[in-house]
Amino acid sequence: MPGLSSPQRLAPVGVDGRPVLFASLMNALILQAASLWRSSRCAIALTGAGISVPSGIPDFRSPKGLWSRFNPDLVASSWALDHDPRAVWEFLLDALRLFSAASPNPAHQALVRLEKAGLLEAIITQNIDGLHEQAGSGRVVEFHGNCRKFYCNGCRRAYPADRAARLKPEDLPWLCDHCGRVIRPDLVFFGEAIPSRAMSEAQRLTARADLVVIIGTSGDVAPANAIPEHVKQGGGRVLEINLGPTSYGDLADVRLDLPAEECLPALVEVLEQS
Ligand SMILES: [Zn+2]
Numbered sequence: 001m002p003g004l005s006s007p008q009r010l011a012p013v014g015v016d017g018r019p020v021l022f023a024s025l026m027n028a029l030i031l032q033a034a035s036l037w038r039s040s041r042c043a044i045a046l047t048g049a050g051i052s053v054p055s056g057i058p059d060f061r062s063p064k065g066l067w068s069r070f071n072p073d074l075v076a077s078s079w080a081l082d083h084d085p086r087a088v089w090e091f092l093l094d095a096l097r098l099f100s101a102a103s104p105n106p107a108h109q110a111l112v113r114l115e116k117a118g119l120l121e122a123i124i125t126q127n128i129d130g131l132h133e134q135a136g137s138g139r140v141v142e143f144h145g146n147c148r149k150f151y152c153n154g155c156r157r158a159y160p161a162d163r164a165a166r167l168k169p170e171d172l173p174w175l176c177d178h179c180g181r182v183i184r185p186d187l188v189f190f191g192e193a194i195p196s197r198a199m200s201e202a203q204r205l206t207a208r209a210d211l212v213v214i215i216g217t218s219g220d221v222a223p224a225n226a227i228p229e230h231v232k233q234g235g236g237r238v239l240e241i242n243l244g245p246t247s248y249g250d251l252a253d254v255r256l257d258l259p260a261e262e263c264l265p266a267l268v269e270v271l272e273q274s
Pocket of ligand 1: 154155156157176177
């Protein structure tokens with residue numbers, strides 16, 4: 001692989017104006033990550049809120065996130081669906097507007113390229129924003145569901161997503177035409193179980209994977225946070241791409257404390273050259 005012995009080769013990628021030392025460090029870490037990736041046979045990605053922040057969706061739990069304005073127990077729980085559908089829909093309308101204004105960023109697009117190159121088996125995401133699918137990723141396990149499908153929480157009748165997109169504050173709460181119960185998106189509310197299909201697919205992937213790439217998730221939300229540990233226990237390895245300290249501690253074999261939207265495209269570039 002000509003040229004890769006020189007980390008400076010990647011210096012222009014997303015590091016314009018930064019000190020040379022930073023660029024060299026970033027490039028050295030990316031080469032380490034690429035080496036780890038190349039030696040794997042089945043890589044999976046585990047993504048969370050951090051990958052969508054550059055798309056304009058603040059982490060729900062961050063100071064600018066939705067949980068700074070809404071109490072999740074009162075608007076996104078199984079209790080709220082039964083007792084306060086208006087509060088649920090006031091929150092959902094805000095969330096849906098946020099998601100519809102967002103587009104996939106270079107980190108989402110890099111994962112699409114990796115899958116197409118046969119270097120990524122699947123993505124397990126905790127995000128409900130649909131950006132992996134919008135970017136064009138083929139195999140995405142949406143661990144917490146999505147906001148593309150809607151159904152009645154009582155009679156389970158399906159409702160089209162374009163009706164949700166047209167809802168105005170005066171239409172709230174959105175109730176079933178047939179039984180009057182609240183209509184909900186196909187996502188996992190607090191107090192509800194992970195859908196069995198997503199859980200079993202994630203378990204199958206976790207059992208097969210020999211590399212898990214953690215991207216933009218600090219490892220605080222169970223049960224998805226246990227996936228990297230399971231891969232590691234099975235003899236696999238862990239690549240972590242996260243900003244700042246996380247609950248994964250020193251679990252990762254290689255850790256990139258760098259913005260995913262910068263280092264993932266750079267990593268793809270190295271891997272595509274191999
Ligand atoms: Zn109904």
